[in-house]
Every structure is written in C-alpha cells, then in structure tokens.
Amino acid sequence: MTIPDATPAPPRTERGRARRRGIAPAWHGSIPLRRIINGVPASGRALGIVTPTGWACLALLVATGLAALRLGWQEARAAAAVLAVIAGTSWLWLLPRGAHRVHHELLEPRVTVGDEAIIHLSVLNPTSHPLLPARMEMPVGPGTAVFAVPTLRPAAVHERGFVLPTARRGVVTVGPVVSVSADPVGLLRRERERTRVQLVHIHPRTVRAGSTMHGLMRDVEGAVTQELSSSDVSFHALRDYVPGDDRRNVHWRTTARIGRLMVRQFEETHRSSLLILLDCLIDDYEVEEDFETGVSVACSLALAAVGDGREIALATQKEELPVTTGLRLLDASCLVTPTAEQGCDDLASRACARHPEASVVILVTGQRCQERTLARVRTLAPLDALALALRCGSNAAGRRSVGGPAGLTAYDLDRVESLPRIMRRAS
CATH class of the missing domain: 3.40.50.410 (von Willebrand factor, type A domain)
Structure with missing residues (x-):
C-alpha cells in the first residue's frame, strides 16, 4: 500500500500559532488600531463629542436637505448649504492645539469652616514651539471654574490662583482640570483631562472644652493617679513588708539580696x-x-x-x-x-x-x-x-x-x- 506524497505543512510562524490559539497578532495590540477594529469604543468617542446643539443642527440639516430635494425649495437648499458648511468646518476647531502640562495643588487640603482654601494652578509649555491659547475648566464642588490660558512661549508658565469657598462643612472635590476644545457655534465639544481629582476636607469649627467630666471612676487599667495602692496594675516602687500585705506582691529577688521582705507598691489607675x-x-x-x-x-x-x-x-x-x-x-x-x-x-x-x-x-x-x-x-x-x-x-x-x-x-x-x-x- 503506497501512501500518497503528503503536502508539506507550512512553517508554524508566530502569527499562525496566535491565530490557532485565538490570540490577536501583535499589530492588533496598538490602542488606536484596536479601537478602529472593535468599532464600539471609537464610535462612542466620536458620538460623545457632539453636543445637543450639534444633534439639533444635524436634524435640521437633514430636514432642509429633504425639503430641497423633494419640494425644490430654494430657501431650503440655501439653509442646507449653510448648515452643511457650519457642520463641516466645526471639526477644524477640535484639532490639537498643543500638549500643555497642567498641575494643580491645594495649599491646605484640610481647612476649618470660614478659613480660606487656596488652589494653585500652573500651566507649562513643555514643547520647543509656542502653544496657542486654550480654554480650561476645573470642577470645584458643584461649580466649575473656567479660565483661559494665553499663548505660551517655549518653557513659559501660566499660573492662576482660586479661593475655595468654605462656608459649609463637608468634603469638596477639586478637579480634574480639563482642556476644552469647542467650535464657536457649540456643535462639538471635546474634553481632555490634564490632572487628577483632589479632595478638600472642610472641618467644623471647634473650641477647647475646658473642664472635663469623669463620672464614675472605674478601677481598671487606665489613667495613672498620684494615689498609692498595694494592689493595682501600674508598678511604682518597692517597700518593706507590712503584716497584712498580699504575699503575692513580695519581690523575692530583692528580698534575698537585702535580707528582709520587700513588696511591690503600685499607683492606682482609673478609667473614665x-x-x-x-x-x-x-x-x-x-x-x-x-x-x-x-x-x-x-x-x-x-x-x-x-x-x-x-x-x-x-x-x-x-x-x-x-x-x-x-x-x-x-x-x-x-x-x-x-x-x-x-x-x-x-x-x-x-x-x-x-x-x-x-x-x-x-x-x-x-x-x-x-x-x-x-x-x-x-x-x-x-x-x-x-x-x-x-x-x-x-x-x-x-x-x-x-x-x-x-x-x-x-x-x-x-x-x-x-x-x-x-x-x-x-x-
């Protein structure tokens, strides 16, 4: 029985073994390409930058376009053209304007009601070329601080200071600072986080209470007093044996050294x-x-x-x-x-x-x-x-x-x- 010539198997490359195991090739591991292939994250990010005004503009563009095609209205055709130009050019405002390096810190992360909590913010241009002006926002509790960063030359720093209102006790969230890119009409808006969230604890006002109340003092391990006792838990010194002392408190090592009975003496301890x-x-x-x-x-x-x-x-x-x-x-x-x-x-x-x-x-x-x-x-x-x-x-x-x-x-x-x-x- 003759065996037909077998076709030689192709060499087992890394990519072939990866396909058999169901593992994606190495080129699929890049983050931007993975988003494009998966589809869902990329589309979610693209749709997330469209504002309600932008969706309304797109709906109006579709309505005027249909009216121009089916009814032949010149006004609808002109309106559709204007809306198409506005929607088409709005993407230009989202082009990256630079890589600002932003840092914000709290001079006092814990303050008392009525004190001033100062937030120091600095924006650095780490590149070798000027960076165009940018708009940034920083959430501070329920509100938002909005500020503009001017044109920064290479290695230039723009510093700002904010005073956090501390009229109410609580924990206030500060940050993250985000750079905002938006078109003038407000159709698109993209935010990029530049810092992390920090917390400010606003403590209640307190005073020195002064006098203290002890109530019933319990003879359990606690605060040491100046009263001496023959039985407690806080050792004080040694003294000569007196008839009636508990022999369990005899310090035998000292007794053997000096030749007479010595007992432990304690300080009374009380707890309130x-x-x-x-x-x-x-x-x-x-x-x-x-x-x-x-x-x-x-x-x-x-x-x-x-x-x-x-x-x-x-x-x-x-x-x-x-x-x-x-x-x-x-x-x-x-x-x-x-x-x-x-x-x-x-x-x-x-x-x-x-x-x-x-x-x-x-x-x-x-x-x-x-x-x-x-x-x-x-x-x-x-x-x-x-x-x-x-x-x-x-x-x-x-x-x-x-x-x-x-x-x-x-x-x-x-x-x-x-x-x-x-x-x-x-x-």
Whole structure:
C-alpha cells in the first residue's frame, strides 16, 4: 500500500500559532488600531463629542436637505448649504492645539469652616514651539471654574490662583482640570483631562472644652493617679513588708539580696469612659445652622477627650465616628449629614448597648427635642453613668432638669463658643 506524497505543512510562524490559539497578532495590540477594529469604543468617542446643539443642527440639516430635494425649495437648499458648511468646518476647531502640562495643588487640603482654601494652578509649555491659547475648566464642588490660558512661549508658565469657598462643612472635590476644545457655534465639544481629582476636607469649627467630666471612676487599667495602692496594675516602687500585705506582691529577688521582705507598691489607675451621642434627626433642630453647631459641639468634646487620652465613643444614628486621632475624627465629621429617621432615644438605645461601661453620657441635640425624649435617653443610659444633654438652638442660656432627681440636666446654647462656660457649670 503506497501512501500518497503528503503536502508539506507550512512553517508554524508566530502569527499562525496566535491565530490557532485565538490570540490577536501583535499589530492588533496598538490602542488606536484596536479601537478602529472593535468599532464600539471609537464610535462612542466620536458620538460623545457632539453636543445637543450639534444633534439639533444635524436634524435640521437633514430636514432642509429633504425639503430641497423633494419640494425644490430654494430657501431650503440655501439653509442646507449653510448648515452643511457650519457642520463641516466645526471639526477644524477640535484639532490639537498643543500638549500643555497642567498641575494643580491645594495649599491646605484640610481647612476649618470660614478659613480660606487656596488652589494653585500652573500651566507649562513643555514643547520647543509656542502653544496657542486654550480654554480650561476645573470642577470645584458643584461649580466649575473656567479660565483661559494665553499663548505660551517655549518653557513659559501660566499660573492662576482660586479661593475655595468654605462656608459649609463637608468634603469638596477639586478637579480634574480639563482642556476644552469647542467650535464657536457649540456643535462639538471635546474634553481632555490634564490632572487628577483632589479632595478638600472642610472641618467644623471647634473650641477647647475646658473642664472635663469623669463620672464614675472605674478601677481598671487606665489613667495613672498620684494615689498609692498595694494592689493595682501600674508598678511604682518597692517597700518593706507590712503584716497584712498580699504575699503575692513580695519581690523575692530583692528580698534575698537585702535580707528582709520587700513588696511591690503600685499607683492606682482609673478609667473614665465618655460616650457622646450626636443627634442627627433634623426635626430636633430649628434650622440647619443649629445642626452645624451640634456637630461642632460634639467634635469639640471628642477632641478634648482624645487629647486627655480618655476612652471615648462618638455615635450618630448612622455610624460611629473614628476617634483614634483628632484628625481622623475631624475628617469623618465632614461626612455627617442630617437624617429624617430615628430619634435620639433610638440612638441612645443602640449606643449604650454597645458601650455599657460608659461613665459619662453626653447627648448633643437640638432645642426642639422634647423633654420626654430626653427623659427616655436617661433611662437607656447606664445607671451609674453621669448623663448630660446639650441642646443647640436660638436660646442662648437655659438649664433644666429632666426626669426628676435621677434624670439628666439639659443645657441650652446658641453657639459653640458657649461650650467652655457650660462645661464649667456642669463639672
């Protein structure tokens, strides 16, 4: 049996092996060509530069063209010709005008309400030839800053400065800076991003709270005092043995060296835990400014506790704010917003269940919060805890006891600057 001559197989080139594996050849890996072959990304980008005015112009061009062809109107033919010239020449305005190098920075990425946040922007011509004027835009929060860049000679720099309004607490998005190319009629518009987005944290105004409230001091590991004790966790020194001392505190190595019993002496350590409840129910406040005052009061109390090294928790209806450092606390407070659900009694129920060890419970709310709600908050707080309510509103000076002798004391204030005086009266 003879086997017919087999046709020699073609050499297995890299491109042939790539086709068998379903892998595109190397030339298909270039980004511009891949967009053309795939079709969808390229067409999406092309259609995305047409503005609503441009689509209206194209629709009018089609309508006048059909009217000129079918009805023979001279006016329609003239209008179609004018629209065709305008639409055809609008692409010329999208031709690249240069490669500007743009940089923007925030002199202070974190500011306080009322301070000035300055944005510095610089545009550089990195080429060896002049660059034509350009129009650029920079989104700043809900608004947009529009500015023109003049003709730049080689290595020339154009600098601008913008002042960010900081009247409201929050996180403001700055950037990216985009260069805008558009025709005079507004048919086409192309944007090219030149920088990245940056965030500005506008912190609430805070004051030094002054006096601190410790409530019930718990004999657990915490702040060291000047009182000496024979049993605690903070070692202080050695002393001679006195009948009645716990022999577990005998320091045997020193005893063997000096020949008499020596025991360890300790410093008493106490812990005071502070729980701050920030009521975010908008119905409890008269106006929005009162809510902002409440945020400032709660942050002022929390910063004072963080600075003293006390255990602290700051809770709202939605979450608990991080209190590991003052900076993290202020950054998180920028995102606190009012809510229309759940009152401060629901807030106290959940927060006190998570922190039953609280020594002091301070509720920050508005002056529209009803007294029976405040009395319920006191019943939800730990029995041995000191309870206090700070009500923000139009009333500048007010004090009342809610819930009887075992209830809580409510203080009224109209601005955060009154907090130190109230804390002195409460402590």
